[in-house]
Amino acid sequence: MTVILVDADACPVIDPTIKVAKEFNLSVILICDTSHYIEREGATTITVSKGSDAVDFVLVNRVQVGDIVITQDYGLAAMVLAKKGYAIDQNGRLYTPENIDQLLFTRHLAKKIRESGGRTKGPKKREKESDIRFEESLKRLCNDVLLI
Template sequence: MRIIVDGDACPGISIIERCAKDNNLDLIVYCDIHHYIVLDYGDVKIVDSGFQSVDMKVSNECKENDIVVSQDYGIAAICLGKRAHVINPRGTIYTNDNIGGMLEQRHISQKIRKAGGRTHNARKRTSEDDERLKKNLLFLIKSNFKE
């Protein structure tokens, strides 16, 4: 089991890094050449800056029982299909039961924006998001060790 992070626009890296270190798990953070990420624990892997290059690398590299951190629903769906565990940086765990609705909502929002409409902006990150990320990431780690 490893923790793989879609590092492009991923808040909470320090929480993820601490959880990986405390549980002696490999940590790999993928980002493109336009991001600068430094870790005390784990590896940062730089990929080209092409369209969805980090997303493709994360989805190609994840394996069964890995924990993937991404806020991209498409990547989450691909990784769930590979039997990885997926969580977003706000601490929401993606499952086969909730990912379909999330993908559908993303599609509807894209249609609204394409037609000139407006959709809600993402809310600011809160300390509750940090707490939820830590709690649910530790839950995934502990439940993975039981398998």
């Protein structure tokens, strides 16, 4: 049975995720570390020890074939795809085998620029349209996954 797993630390779309999950009768598991206390009705919360990538490792170890993961982390998304799961970001962009290599390479380049003293642009301020776009994209993904 498909489950929605959320990389919940700093995730701005927890409530819309739970709303969509209810429509599709899917379980939601929020995974966060001890520096974030996140609890929502309609979701199970797993809190893990603080540590570099601690949430990512717990999440990827729970992913089963066909599960949906919500994350902003390209590296985690790549591991989810390798386990035959589906990954989507907070703006509704699907991570796919066709785009993940480019996203990881772009992240690598940005890190190199920052390490050499350069600056990279941060994300734009989140707008209401982003939540709407995310919700529509998650609904399409849930529908596609459940039809498979």
